[in-house]
Amino acid sequence: MSPLRLPAPAKLNLFLHITGQRADGYHLLQTVFQLIDHMDWLSFEVDDDLKLISDLPFPTSQNLIIRAAKRLQEVTGCKEGAIITLEKILPMGGGLGGGSSDAATTLLALNHLWQTKLSLDELAAIGLTLGADVPVFIRGQNAWAEGVGEILQAIPLDPSHFVVLIPDCSVSTAEIFTHPNLPRATPKINMRDYLVPHSRHGLTTSGILHNDCAGIVRTLYSEVDQALCFLESIQQKNPDLTSTPQLTGTGACVFMMTPTRSIADKILEQAPFNGFVCSGIGQSPVHSALNLL
Numbered sequence: 001m002s003p004l005r006l007p008a009p010a011k012l013n014l015f016l017h018i019t020g021q022r023a024d025g026y027h028l029l030q031t032v033f034q035l036i037d038h039m040d041w042l043s044f045e046v047d048d049d050l051k052l053i054s055d056l057p058f059p060t061s062q063n064l065i066i067r068a069a070k071r072l073q074e075v076t077g078c079k080e081g082a083i084i085t086l087e088k089i090l091p092m093g094g095g096l097g098g099g100s101s102d103a104a105t106t107l108l109a110l111n112h113l114w115q116t117k118l119s120l121d122e123l124a125a126i127g128l129t130l131g132a133d134v135p136v137f138i139r140g141q142n143a144w145a146e147g148v149g150e151i152l153q154a155i156p157l158d159p160s161h162f163v164v165l166i167p168d169c170s171v172s173t174a175e176i177f178t179h180p181n182l183p184r185a186t187p188k189i190n191m192r193d194y195l196v197p198h199s200r201h202g203l204t205t206s207g208i209l210h211n212d213c214a215g216i217v218r219t220l221y222s223e224v225d226q227a228l229c230f231l232e233s234i235q236q237k238n239p240d241l242t243s244t245p246q247l248t249g250t251g252a253c254v255f256m257m258t259p260t261r262s263i264a265d266k267i268l269e270q271a272p273f274n275g276f277v278c279s280g281i282g283q284s285p286v287h288s289a290l291n292l293l
């Protein structure tokens with residue numbers, strides 16, 4: 001049988017508010033996860049062994065893909081293995097959720113190939129033990145998120161286009177969340193007041209929402225600050241650009257929503273940074289590939 005090749009799509013956090021902190025140190029968030037058409041690719045072939053082929057610069061035992069596969073074996077008692085090949089496209093420590101999405105695609109793919117028959121709820125619960133971002137990729141839908149990112153309410157987002165810049169640095173999520181000056185008490189907001197009908201297609205986020213991590217990340221990483229300054233200067237010169245440039249997650253990537261994909265292309269051409277242009281997607285392509293809709 002030929003290998004099963006599946007995508008692992010990235011996300012953008014359209015805003016990120018930190019509303020408090022749990023006793024275990026994890027932060028309570030409010031955010032909107034927007035899935036995008038920019039992704040890693042993974043191939044899966046059932047085998048007696050469990051093995052990852054990847055050129056990431058750390059041992060495969062630490063890779064979220066192998067950790068996800070082992071967790072699925074432990075929970076289900078499944079004795080099967082797999083040869084998994086990773087084509088890494090998404091920048092690491094970019095705030096695009098690449099590692100989490102790789103883990104989610106692995107859980108969905110192996111649950112299918114090993115016929116372990118866990119529900120999406122059960123897979124999301126396993127995913128949460130690997131990372132706060134994994135459940136949204138298991139569910140595969142754009143979502144308003146609360147808790148540590150695991151309390152998800154699927155929302156229909158308006159079709160959208162983005163220019164994303166990749167500053168030449170990797171931001172550690174843990175470093176930002178342990179910083180003493182991180183704002184941790186943004187008042188909780190009501191989803192209904194801030195998701196506004198944008199067209200007949202769906203919703204968009206109101207412009208005043210922000211990312212509470214941006215101030216600290218801009219101070220610590222000058223590359224991120226420069227990328228945001230670039231997008232802010234483009235926005236100030238163009239009245240058609242109504243969406244404020246943002247950091248995604250804890251960075252390092254920054255993005256701006258644009259009215260069309262070609263406007264995003266033109267901004268990227270002028271940018272003194274690596275980056276990409278992408279569009280929002282309504283649901284994860286993994287779900288359509290595996291008939292999970």
Ligand SMILES: C[C@@](CO)(OP(=O)(O)O)[C@H](O)COP(=O)(O)OP(=O)(O)OC[C@H]1O[C@@H](n2ccc(N)nc2=O)[C@H](O)[C@@H]1O
Nearest residue numbers: 025026027095097131132133148149173174177249250251
């Ligand atoms: C901030 C977000 C927003 O989407 O995105 P990223 O920038 O990482 O993509 C996520 O909540 C990140 O999720 P994820 O990257 O899976 O984080 P985890 O591995 O669970 O946690 C890494 C570290 O960040 C801290 N952490 C994480 C999530 C959270 N809600 N509160 C935290 O305090 C914890 O100290 C933890 O040790």
Ligand SMILES: Nc1ncnc2c1ncn2[C@@H]1O[C@H](COP(=O)(O)OP(=O)(O)O)[C@@H](O)[C@H]1O
Nearest residue numbers: 063064091092093094095096097098099100102
């Ligand atoms: N498959 C993977 N892809 C990327 N990073 C991974 C993977 N497995 C483990 N990691 C670790 O997780 C960290 C953060 O991953 P990533 O998802 O790329 O960033 P972010 O959480 O900022 O979106 C990486 O720096 C790396 O140490």
